Amino acid sequence: MKLKTIALTTVSTNMTPAQKLYEGKAKIIYTTEDPDILLAEFKDDATAFNAQKRGTIQGKGSINCTISSKLFQKLAADGIKNHFIDSPASHQMRVKAVKIVPLEVVVRNIAAGSLCKQTGLELGTILEKPLVEFYYKDDNLGDPLLTRDRLRLLKLATEEQVESLINLALQVNNFLQDFWKQCGITLVDFKLEFGLDSQQQLLLADEISPDTCRLWDMAQSDPNQRVMDKDRFRQDLGNVENAYQAVLQRVLQLLES
Ligand code: TMP
Ligand code: ASP
Numbered sequence: 001m002k003l004k005t006i007a008l009t010t011v012s013t014n015m016t017p018a019q020k021l022y023e024g025k026a027k028i029i030y031t032t033e034d035p036d037i038l039l040a041e042f043k044d045d046a047t048a049f050n051a052q053k054r055g056t057i058q059g060k061g062s063i064n065c066t067i068s069s070k071l072f073q074k075l076a077a078d079g080i081k082n083h084f085i086d087s088p089a090s091h092q093m094r095v096k097a098v099k100i101v102p103l104e105v106v107v108r109n110i111a112a113g114s115l116c117k118q119t120g121l122e123l124g125t126i127l128e129k130p131l132v133e134f135y136y137k138d139d140n141l142g143d144p145l146l147t148r149d150r151l152r153l154l155k156l157a158t159e160e161q162v163e164s165l166i167n168l169a170l171q172v173n174n175f176l177q178d179f180w181k182q183c184g185i186t187l188v189d190f191k192l193e194f195g196l197d198s199q200q201q202l203l204l205a206d207e208i209s210p211d212t213c214r215l216w217d218m219a220q221s222d223p224n225q226r227v228m229d230k231d232r233f234r235q236d237l238g239n240v241e242n243a244y245q246a247v248l249q250r251v252l253q254l255l256e257s
Contacts, residue, residue, distance in 0.1 A: 025051060026064070026211060032094070036198070037085060040065075040093045042207070048234040050142050057233060057240050062090040063248045064209035069093055070251055071179070071208045078175055080168065082204035083195060098195025098203050103156055104135040104143060105165055107173045108189040112214050113231075115189075118145075123223065130173050132166050137193070164202055165194060172204065180215060183250040185228060188214035210247050217246075 018030040018039065025047045030039040042061035047054050065087060072084030083095040108115055111125040134146045136156070146154075151162060169192055180187040190213035193206035206212070210229040220226035224237050228247050232240045 027207075036097050038095050038097050039088075040095055042068075042091045042093070046211075046230070046233050046240075048230070050139060053234070055233060057244060059241060060211070060244055063244045064207055064211055065091045065093055067209050067248060067251050068207040070255060071176075072204070074179065075172065075175060075204065080171060080175065080204055081201065095205070096197060096203065098197050098205055100137075100193060100195045100205060101157055101161070101165075101202075102137040103146075103151075103165070103194070104137050105169045105192045105194065106133045106135060106189060107131070107169050107192070108133070109173070109177065110186070110188040110214075110216075112188050114145075130170060132169050134162075134165075135191075161202065168192075168194070168202065168204065172208075176208070176213070179254075180213075181218075182254050183247075184218045185247070185250065186216040186218055188216055190214070210244050215247060 018032060020028060021031050021038065022029045026043055026045060028041045028043065030041065032039055042065040044056050044058060044060045045054070046057045046060060069084060069087040072082045075082055076084065083098055085094040085096060087093050108131040109127055111119075111121040111127065112123055115121060115131070116123050134151055135143045136146050136150075136154070137143060146156075148162070151157065152159075157165065172192060173187075173190075176190065177187045190208065192204060192208070192212075194202050195205040197203055213229055214231060215228040216226040217228050227235075227237055228243045232238065232243050
């Protein structure tokens with residue numbers, strides 16, 4: 001017993017304790033003993049409509065972290081640089097510390113969500129080519145859609161970075177469309193975030209999960225039954241946990257096969 005106490009004391013004086021750096025709607029970010037590495041802890045909390053709707057999706061933290069970790073590893077193997085290092089627990093991911101670019105990059109293959117609301121396009125309309133959109137990541141402003149000129153005006157990214165972001169987003173779309181298809185899922189749209197590392201290199205960051213992608217079950221034609229993503233929560237469609245679990249199972253099955 002005595003030896004154990006001494007060992008624990010020694011460890012705690014040698015290491016910098018983890019500090020909570022930031023708490024967002026779906027994740028808590030902690031510092032680690034290495035300034036270049038952060039720990040992201042995924043929460044079960046769910047919000048929608050800029051946090052006007054709040055709830056809990058049991059198991060979401062672990063599910064989203066696991067799916068994101070697998071996808072980031074596959075994307076890295078495919079040449080898409082990202083912030084993933086490893087996953088010490090099912091709801092935790094160690095990531096490279098990056099300066100997040102305050103943009104939400106959305107790619108759409110099929111009309112849904114705000115695209116339908118703002119343009120009148122019918123839900124489910126297949127887009128001739130993927131649409132890449134930039135939203136200003138600012139909760140106080142309600143994450144507004146940006147024009148290219150507004151992006152320039154606000155100097156949120158250089159022209160070169162904007163071109164890189166579009167190219168990277170389209171590459172990720174090609175990868176994800178194929179990946180989800182193999183899971184029997186149609187990728188409707190998704191949101192990406194990027195960060196800059198100490199060498200000013202753009203790295204894909206944040207998460208890729210049923211919170212950030214619209215995913216439709218290919219085996220279902222009913223517009224409510226096919227939904228396997230956060231729209232079940234946003235639109236009160238029920239069976240939210242089951243849908244997240246089902247997505248995870250399909251991902252794990254595909255990776256094991
Ligand atoms: P939207 O149709 O509501 O603009 O959403 C487009 C995609 O972005 C959809 O897959 C959901 C995802 N998304 C987020 O990940 N976070 C957000 O805050 C919002 C509004 C959308
Ligand atoms: N995550 C966003 C929020 O709570 C919205 C969403 O995902 O629909 O504000």
